[in-house]
Amino acid sequence: PVDAQILKEIRNRERPYRFQVDTLEEGYTRLVLTTDLSHYRRVFYFRENKLISPGxxxxxxxxxxxxxYFRFLISDPRDFNAFAAEALDQFVDSLLILLEVSPEARERLAREKIIYLLCHTTGEMENITGMAARGIYLVAWDQVVSTFNCHRHEVAHLLMNYKLEHLSLYTHPFFLEGFACAVGGRGGKSAAVIRQIGAFLQQSGFLTYERLLDINRFQEVDPTLSYPLSAIYNWFLLHHLGVESYLRLYRSHGGDTPSLNNIPRNGSRLPPPEAFEAFLQKHEAFSTVAFPSLWPDFPPLMEAHWGSVWEDERWYYFRLRGSVRMIPSRPVGKAFRSREFHEIFPDVPYSGERYYLQVSPEEVKLYDFYTMALIAFYSNGLSPTRQAIREEDGYFRFALPRKLFAEPLPQMSIAQ
Structure with a gap:
């Protein structure tokens, strides 16, 4: 849309402007609006004299x-795979349940579908959205546009709007982005990893949530910090208040102008700070990687040249010589190409690996190449207490939740 101030100046004849109409193929038309007083430019697309989305x-x-739930439009089919699509469907199901969306509304969403445009390049993103971003939810068109094949964050924005139905033009970013990050992650990192980073920021005192309640100060903080901290606090609110009260609070911090009120620190709107601190202490195991003091005293589930793995009802316990790659029993088709895999292994042919468990004396990372996300992460630089990841015998020891893996480890092929 045209910015309100510029539109007002054009209507009042205070700003010169120019229209250019281009006839495109297949009955499409492009209208370009430019102004003489700046580099302002807006592009609109039509078909048979009707306005359509750029997508x-x-x-x-x-x-x-x-x-x-989705109708995918895919620029390069090599970026798409059925596992990522299934993960998105499962995410929608889980979020519709969390938001207490009615069965009738769920069925309507399944009938009408979410439009998901999977771009191959940021150039395509810019053509469709006007921004060279990795992903965005276009509210005006109800479309998710992304270079990620499983962009839960942007889908979360859409589903929140679907639940609320009657929307404000603006929502305080502490809630807008905090909710989407809390349930959907951000920028190739899972929700659990984002919340883990947010918990560290709060507990370390490096950045606290109170600073982000002022909308101007929120916008001054780098999103790599403000979004994770907002995520863990919104996650707390969902658990502390319940969904119904949380949604009332979320809605109360929206408006029809960009000038939103700051969120009051005290009073009845937000829980007392002590409640948040207690939540963090009670749920101190926000880390997606654990370092158990007690190790299984029974034979390993798997043992090979790369190391050993034990399991119990909740965890896989790893004792590794180094990083390992994992190929599922039913790998992705040969047509799929993992860009993240080739960034890490530029000279190695891709053979359908889904997981890459990367270990070093300072960090543990678990990548899911099929959904293009970092799904588990530990760093001594982002932890209040340093962990000895590598033991004196040279092995790396740690544990990961079993639920992170789509199938049991013994069914997968594991190699260094």
Whole structure:
């Protein structure tokens, strides 16, 4: 849309402007608005004299896939795989339950589908959204546009709007981005990893949530810090208040102008700070990687040249010589190409690896190449207490939740 101030100046004849109309192929038309007083430019697309979304034009020949909740338009089919699509469907199911969306509304969403444009390049993103971003939810068109094949964060924005139905034009970013990060992660990091970073920021005192309640100060803080901290606090609110009260609070901090009120620190709107601190202490195991003091005293589940793995009802316990790659029993098709894999292993052919467990004396990372996300993470630089990841015998010892893996480890092929 055209910015309100510029539109007002044009209507009052205070700003010179120019229209350019281009006739495109297949009955499409492009209208370009420019102004003489700045580099301001807006582009609109039409078909048969009706306004359409830019995505409608640019993705008109893209490959299509349909799932329970999504209609995917895919620029390069090598970026797409059925496992990522299934993960998104499962995410939608879980979030609809969390938000207490009615069965009728769930079925309507399944019928009408979420439009998901999977771009291959940031250039395509810029053509469709006007921004060279990795992903965005276009509210005006109800479309998710992303270079990530499983962008839960942007889908979370859409589903929150679907639940609220009657929307404000603006929502305080502490809630807007905090909710989406709390349930959907951000920028190739899972929600659990983002919340873990947020918990560290609060507990270390490096950045506290009170600073982010002022909208101007929120915007001054780098999103790599403000978003995770907002995420863990919104996660706390969801658990402390319950969904119904949380949604009332979320809605109360929206408005029809960008000038939103700051969130009051005290009073009845937010829980007391002590409640948040107690939540963090009670749930101190926000880390997606654990370092148990007691190790299993029974034979390992798996043992090979790369190390050993034990399991109990909740955890896999790893004793590794170094980093390992894991290929599922039912790997992704040969057409899929993992960009993240080739960034890490530029000279290694991709053979359908789903997980990469990267270990070093300072960090443990678990990547899911199929969904393009870091799903477990520990760093001594982002922990209040340093852990001895590598023992004196040279092995790396730690534990990961079993639920992180889509299938039991013994069914996968593991190699260094």
């Amino acid at each position: 409608h034009y640019f993705a008109r020949r893209w490959h299509q896939e349909t799932t329970r």
